[in-house]
Amino acid sequence: MSTEGAGKVFFAEAIARALRESMERDPRVVILGQDVGRFGGAYREFAGLHARFGDERVRDMPVAEASMVGVGVGAAAAGLRPLVSITYMDFVTLGLDPLVNYGAKLRYKTGGQLAAPVVVKTTAGAKGQGVAHSQSLEAWLVGVAGLKVVAPSTPSDAYGLMLAALAEDGPVVYVDHKRLFPTAGELAHAPAPVPIGRALVRRSGGDVTIATHSYMCRVADAAADRLSAEGIDCEIVDLRTLWPLDVATVAASVARTGALLTLEEGQLACGIGAEVAFRVREEVGRMRVSRLGAARAPVSGNPRLEAATLPRADDVVAAVRRLIDAKANEP
């Protein structure tokens, strides 16, 4: 897909590169949203695109998310392939009507006459910005038939899932994370799209499976490093796509380990973990299982409260140990 050299890139660079290549290939791809133009995006993830493609294809919009999403969905229905940038996931709530009531239903309700190939890209997660700039609401969107939801955790997947999302014929919500933008990772010499609906085993281990996504993959990995020193080997499955969910990959791992810990930054109630755990249980039958997610509280911008609200590596270590102990206590 890409002809640029291989090597380490930051998360934002991977997104910008996927967008640039998609826009060069397909004139229908346009970018709409707040601060996407000369400013280049809140995290520089649109850097260089306005200079390369101009006002017509990279459009700054008023801070009015209902129209950002509505215009994007409508333009998609009429033949463009827009990416709509909603700076923070909290503000997706303002654009839910056109996304949920129109875009997600369009192909179905028109009997296949119309579709809405739009990508709503937004940034979830907490990094000191307070109760209305920190939420991870991806589980809400998974509950809407007609939406696909992806959440990359590495620059390589940020690139590959963006290419795949822009090639989809229906709406995709692309969820990145504030704490992933400072991270770097390898991008292959010829990086390719990452198929939607495929999880990936990030770390192999035989004792406990941790199913997680987005920034929590890094939290899981930090915990797994510590547990490894005590002789406990965790297998980390990065879900990457939250709908359609790759249950098979998680279930295959749990079939080996016999234990599943789900880990997410959002709320536990009706969360990603609940869905993963139940569906894996349907596949593998008997297993030990536990969930980790945010405390039932808003995510304060106060750093001490924020940290106490969200799952930390310490919590993951403790939860894995409990799953190991549960095995020892089995009859």
Add this chain to the structure above:
Amino acid sequence: MDRRALLASMLAIRAFEDALAAHSDAGFQLYSSGEEAVAVGVCEALRPVDQLLSSGRSIGPALARGLDPGVVMAELLGRADGPCKGKGGRGHLAQPGAGFFGAHAVVGGNLTIAAGVALAMRMQRAGGIVACIFGDGACGSGALHETMNIAALWKLPLLLVCDDNGWSISTPREAALAARSPADLAAPFGIRAASVDGMDVLAVRDAAAALVAHVRGGAGPAFLVCDAERFSSHSTATRELRSPAAMDAVRARCPIQRLLRTLRDAGALDDAAFAAMERDAGEAAARALAFAERSPPTGVDEIGRDVD
């Protein structure tokens, strides 16, 4: 279209809805009766290359746009031969290939969509404009104000048509909108606006034609307000709270009778000719109903199709 054709178009909508309402399995409907002149007058100003969007009160707009009454009836009755295979129904009736991009049953929900369609059509040099008909009930919604703002900023080829029947189900417009008239909302955005008697199809046609010329010429969006009347309650599931006397006054404004009087006074139509037109409209509605009844009910296997 000459004036008799406009009359025939309104009669066709009225007869279609009367036939549907009399059907034993009519389902949940929002009727356009009383508001025919808005749809017919606006559609008269549109070209095949244009796209029309509407609220969930879609029967008048869809028929005025020229959709086949049989397939529309099939869609409304949940039959496989509807353009949406019976999956959209009245609230989401659509046939973009025929210039009807579609209804959307969320109040105000089609407005930002219409702006996006207009943007895409302009970027793709499609040559058409977009018209979006919505009720006065949408005038308090943020979606209208966001849409006017972006359409004016980007000079989108968009005609906004407020079908002002005066009611949000039970709430009168005076209790739902601070502005004296919906047309006043356009001024702060620098959008050209016009208000017409929405029961006078000739006035609607002329005003729509002038605004469409403005939009088609690239001068940006326009806003047309049509003062109309709803002849029945909001929907088939809604109580009518207006008094019989009030309803008499409403029905006295009938757009069909109004054009009939004009034509009769001009010596262009006599009673016998009008009776023949009414008969033709009734027969066309009966044919539409017969087509829909012959069409198979939408199969439940459709729930697994075109989901994502």
